[in-house]
Amino acid sequence: MIPGYAGKFLEVDLFTKNIKETTFSDDILKDYIGGRGLAAKILWDRLGSKWSEIDPLEPENILLFLTGPLTGFFPGGRICVSGKSPQSNGVVGSTVAGEFGVELKCAGYDGIMVSGASEEPVYLFVKDSEVEIRKANHIWGEDAKQTISKITKESRELLRKRFPRKGEWKEPSILYIGPAGENKVRTAVVAAKWTHAAGYGGYGAVMGSKKLKAIAVKGTGPLPEVADMNSVKRLMQNVCKDVYESELWRRWGTGAAGYEVGAKTSSEPVRNWQEEWHDEKSFGVDQFENRVWIKPYWGDFGCPTTCLKIAVVKTGKFKGAITDNPDYELQAYLGPNLGIFTPEENVFLASLIDDLGLCGIQTGNVLGFAAELFQRGILTREDLDGLELSWGKAEAFATLARKIAFREGIGNLLAEGTYRAALKIGEMKKKDVLVYAVQSKGIAIGAHGIRSGKDYPETYSYACSVQGGDHTSTACFPLHDFRSELMMTFNDSAVYCYFNIFGVPRNLKFEFYKAVTGIELTQEEWLNPKALRILQLQRAMLLLGGPDLKWNPKTHDANPPRFYEPLPSGPYKGRTVDKADVEKEIANYYEAVGWDENGIPKTEVLRKLGLNDVDKALEKLH
Amino acid sequence: MTAKREPIWIARELSKCSGCRKCEIACSLFHEKRIWPEASRIRVFMLVPGLDFPHFCTQCEDYPCVEACPTKALSVSKETGAVLVDKDKCIGCGQCIDACPGRIPHMHPTENYVLICDLCKGNPQCVKVCREGGWNVLTKVVRKEQAYKLYARKPEEITRDLAIKIYGEQGEKLL
Numbered sequence: 154m155i156p157g158y159a160g161k162f163l164e165v166d167l168f169t170k171n172i173k174e175t176t177f178s179d180d181i182l183k184d185y186i187g188g189r190g191l192a193a194k195i196l197w198d199r200l201g202s203k204w205s206e207i208d209p210l211e212p213e214n215i216l217l218f219l220t221g222p223l224t225g226f227f228p229g230g231r232i233c234v235s236g237k238s239p240q241s242n243g244v245v246g247s248t249v250a251g252e253f254g255v256e257l258k259c260a261g262y263d264g265i266m267v268s269g270a271s272e273e274p275v276y277l278f279v280k281d282s283e284v285e286i287r288k289a290n291h292i293w294g295e296d297a298k299q300t301i302s303k304i305t306k307e308s309r310e311l312l313r314k315r316f317p318r319k320g321e322w323k324e325p326s327i328l329y330i331g332p333a334g335e336n337k338v339r340t341a342v343v344a345a346k347w348t349h350a351a352g353y354g355g356y357g358a359v360m361g362s363k364k365l366k367a368i369a370v371k372g373t374g375p376l377p378e379v380a381d382m383n384s385v386k387r388l389m390q391n392v393c394k395d396v397y398e399s400e401l402w403r404r405w406g407t408g409a410a411g412y413e414v415g416a417k418t419s420s421e422p423v424r425n426w427q428e429e430w431h432d433e434k435s436f437g438v439d440q441f442e443n444r445v446w447i448k449p450y451w452g453d454f455g456c457p458t459t460c461l462k463i464a465v466v467k468t469g470k471f472k473g474a475i476t477d478n479p480d481y482e483l484q485a486y487l488g489p490n491l492g493i494f495t496p497e498e499n500v501f502l503a504s505l506i507d508d509l510g511l512c513g514i515q516t517g518n519v520l521g522f523a524a525e526l527f528q529r530g531i532l533t534r535e536d537l538d539g540l541e542l543s544w545g546k547a548e549a550f551a552t553l554a555r556k557i558a559f560r561e562g563i564g565n566l567l568a569e570g571t572y573r574a575a576l577k578i579g580e581m582k583k584k585d586v587l588v589y590a591v592q593s594k595g596i597a598i599g600a601h602g603i604r605s606g607k608d609y610p611e612t613y614s615y616a617c618s619v620q621g622g623d624h625t626s627t628a629c630f631p632l633h634d635f636r637s638e639l640m641m642t643f644n645d646s647a648v649y650c651y652f653n654i655f656g657v658p659r660n661l662k663f664e665f666y667k668a669v670t671g672i673e674l675t676q677e678e679w680l681n682p683k684a685l686r687i688l689q690l691q692r693a694m695l696l697l698g699g700p701d702l703k704w705n706p707k708t709h710d711a712n713p714p715r716f717y718e719p720l721p722s723g724p725y726k727g728r729t730v731d732k733a734d735v736e737k738e739i740a741n742y743y744e745a746v747g748w749d750e751n752g753i754p755k756t757e758v759l760r761k762l763g764l765n766d767v768d769k770a771l772e773k774l775h
Numbered sequence: 776m777t778a779k780r781e782p783i784w785i786a787r788e789l790s791k792c793s794g795c796r797k798c799e800i801a802c803s804l805f806h807e808k809r810i811w812p813e814a815s816r817i818r819v820f821m822l823v824p825g826l827d828f829p830h831f832c833t834q835c836e837d838y839p840c841v842e843a844c845p846t847k848a849l850s851v852s853k854e855t856g857a858v859l860v861d862k863d864k865c866i867g868c869g870q871c872i873d874a875c876p877g878r879i880p881h882m883h884p885t886e887n888y889v890l891i892c893d894l895c896k897g898n899p900q901c902v903k904v905c906r907e908g909g910w911n912v913l914t915k916v917v918r919k920e921q922a923y924k925l926y927a928r929k930p931e932e933i934t935r936d937l938a939i940k941i942y943g944e945q946g947e948k949l950l
Contacts, residue, residue, distance in 0.1 A: 302950075
């Protein structure tokens with residue numbers, strides 16, 4: 154057995170209620186590591202032959218919760234959630250911070266694979282090797298805060314009864330869905346604590362389709378044995394030391410960006426990306442810090458950064474709203490993107506989005522999309538169930554977010570996410586509204602624009618990514634750049650928080666991997682064949698897609714039309730990206746990662762990677 | 776020759792806890808040579824998100840746990856003031872847990888003895904990492920004649936206090 158791994162995985166069929174343990178060979182773990190890489194492998198092996206026919210929201214889909222060998226050791230614990238994505242119909246490795254991955258390993262498992270669907274709402278309770286499917290009728294329908302509260306109490310009660318001499322039980326770690334996930338909203342998250350979410354991919358909807366409200370884990374064992382504990386300790390210390398030197402990164406987290414990405418780099422979504430610049434000082438980090446942040450540092454297992462800050466609105470109309478910073482993505486998407494520029498309104502909306510179990514990025518994007526259609530008179534008040542969806546009207550956006558979470562009225566349509574909603578509204582209105590949809594392959598684009606050329610994504614990053622608009626998985630050159638999708642795949646497969654690698658030497662993660670697993674891995678070997686193999690699997694499943702939508706690289710490996718409009722304001726006014734240049738870059742990228750001119754992985758590349766069956770499955774695309 | 780140790784106490788400012796759990800990592804590495812949150816003598820509770828806090832022995836002036844031990848497995852360190860557990864004498868009966876006003880001691884997850892903070896012989900590892908990180912929830916101070924026992928409180932009680940301090944009126948709804 155490879156050090157760093159617990160050595161077994163839990164397999165749960167919610168229809169038959171069958172629970173069993175399973176393992177993967179050392180070779181598979183060496184090639185695919187864990188998390189995102191292993192998710193791609195499992196999904197391909199189990200569902201690949203019928204991929205296009207599988208509806209992500211039907212019981213056949215497999216929902217994965219996977220740790221990696223570095224989970225719990227590399228500072229900043231996370232867990233990777235995956236499956237067939239109801240957003241892209243491909244595979245997204247969606248990670249969320251918290252202790253869940255650590256608890257799971259301490260319980261003796263590297264991951265949980267959930268198939269089938271329950272008839273009644275249930276939650277999974279794992280206490281070391283004791284695993285049970287428990288009724289969740291009394292929790293179904295509850296928001297984030299009540300869900301956490303009820304499951305925490307119930308779990309501790311249960312543990313206390315079963316182990317009366319143990320002393321006080323700490324809470325278990327919990328992953329859960331809110332009402333949005335229950336209602337299979339495609340922009341629903343799998344959440345942890347409050348405000349922690351695996352957002353990209355829409356796996357909250359998959360969890361809801363399985364009637365799985367939550368998973369609670371209490372692991373009482375140690376983290377697995379590692380190959381070289383002294384090196385692990387030294388490397389943990391190195392990571393922390395580097396982070397500790399970054400004072401403002403720690404103090405502000407990403408909360409400074411809500412103003413700066415607009416004012417300085419001019420790449421923030423403003424009114425559904427009609428602009429990417431604003432100079433609203435009311436949205437400055439100082440305002441957040443001085444008015445709403447009541448806890449300056451909030452973090453997860455082993456984290457030196459603690460980039461989260463807890464925000465509470467203490468007076469006024471939105472009194473009682475609680476959330477984190479919000480972090481930059483939610484600042485942007487539930488702030489300037491909706492024409493909102495005050496911390497209080499932003500915290501109010503972020504708090505609501507958390508409570509409903511919605512993704513702030515995907516939902517903020519679809520809210521902005523709807524508001525632009527209202528601005529242009531394409532969606533009317535009647536279409537919006539009487540809502541006056543004007544920019545800056547926080548309460549109107551809140552009402553619409555609730556409608557989305559509960560699939561009421563117009564919310565039912567917008568609950569399909571921006572791309573699918575655009576197709577339907579286009580049909581309804583006999584008008585091409587896809588031009589206002591800022592997304593890539595069903596996944597709304599993260600809050601980092603490409604037009605000013607001052608932010609980190611490249612002009613082809615979203616167009617070529619196997620995870621669509623995911624800003625944490627951007628395609629770029631050189632392939633070994635730390636922003637490159639292939640390198641980001643390492644963080645998501647070894648499963649730790651990549652916010653803790655910014656100031657750290659680039660090779661440290663491979664040293665860390667060796668200290669934990671005992672396996673030597675060079676950056677070159679990681680890129681090719683390992684990361685490349687994972688990329689091809691993800692690409693193949695993305696292109697096979699289905700059943701409701703399929704992507705044609707010629708059409709869909711593209712930027713949203715908006716990104717070709719010149720920036721209308723700010724220091725980079727007039728800038729845009731050149732379509733011909735982007736197409737050239739896309740062609741270069743295809744070449745570099747082994748895809749033919751049509752964007753399909755090449756036969757010789759796949760065969761060299763040992764993916765002959767993938768090649769065969771892709772034949773029908775030629 | 777080692778310098779004479781004086782009794783210490785770990786002062787705690789619970790509402791500042793970031794929940795990073797580095798104290799659990801450091802404690803379990805020191806005592807168990809493993810990263811083992813459930814075997815840590817200091818445990819971070821988070822019964823309500825955002826209200827994370829470390830829960831560990833406060834060395835009550837009258838040491839009720841030591842009093843309650845039927846096998847004399849618990850004793851007070853003359854050097855540091857810590858409660859020391861004699862693993863061989865402990866029978867895992869849990870009477871010290873019931874005697875503690877904060878129900879702080881807890882059983883080792885795999886062995887039959889109770890876990891209580893031993894102040895790392897006067898150099899507490901949890902304090903070290905908490906201060907390195909700049910959170911400064913934990914501070915080592917010289918033990919004097921103060922009412923340390925006040926800090927021996929149950930996780931629910933501490934959570935209730937923090938909820939009100941941090942979330943205000945809204946906090947009451949979250950409990």
